[in-house]
Amino acid sequence: MLNGFNHLTLAVTDLSRSLDFYSRLLNFRPAATWDAGAYLTLGELWLCLSLGKGSDAQDSSTYTHYAFSIQQSDFHAFKQRLKNSGVTEWQPNRSEGDSFYFLDPDGHPLEAHVGSLSSRLAECRAKPYKGMQFFD
Template sequence: MLTGFNHLTLAVSNLSRSFDFYSRLLNFKPEAIWETGAYLSLGELWLCLSSGPTDASASYTHYAFSVQQADFDAFRRKLLKSGVVEWQPNRSEGDSFYFLDPDGHRLEAHVGTLSSRLSECRAQPYKNMRFFD
């Protein structure tokens, strides 16, 4: 049911330092930045930087995969029925299911794209958010 890699979210201890690293040194394209995070892109890769703890047990770092809206509910039910642990509820645009793999890696199945996220953010921006276009 998963259709591909969706986005990568990295917990960062210093947002401005990480934003500079990814945009200036690695040539990621800035898409948006706000008080506690940023969206950047590199080709088809969507990267989210999220301020917060960077130790693995408390960080927001996770790997997201795309899932079609039509498959989302069945996919989520299948994983929950199999005993997969949900590590957080969805609080963002588009349906998402945040779950752990057998070794505790944080994963997400997400319906949506960087474009749909930015569109939602333009309508309801995060605190002090600005866009780069």
């Protein structure tokens, strides 16, 4: 049912520093930035930088997760199968497209996501996050 890697979200403690590191030193291309985050690309990779809630590494790492792509037609059956198997959901979906946020047996945070960076940016253009800027 999962059909590929979708995106990587990294919680960061200093957005400006991280944006500079990934764009200037690693050659990621900014797609959009806002007060609490940024979307960048490197080839087909979609990277989200998300400002952490706290100042220590333990607190800021809570939103780091790996997302996998899934078709809309498979999403609800996949989510139900995982829930029926006792998989732990670690947060509700609050963004564009259906997502199921769940933990693997070792507690690694994962996400099954319907959508792409293109669909996310289209939604953000309609309803931008605070301070959002787009790079075309």
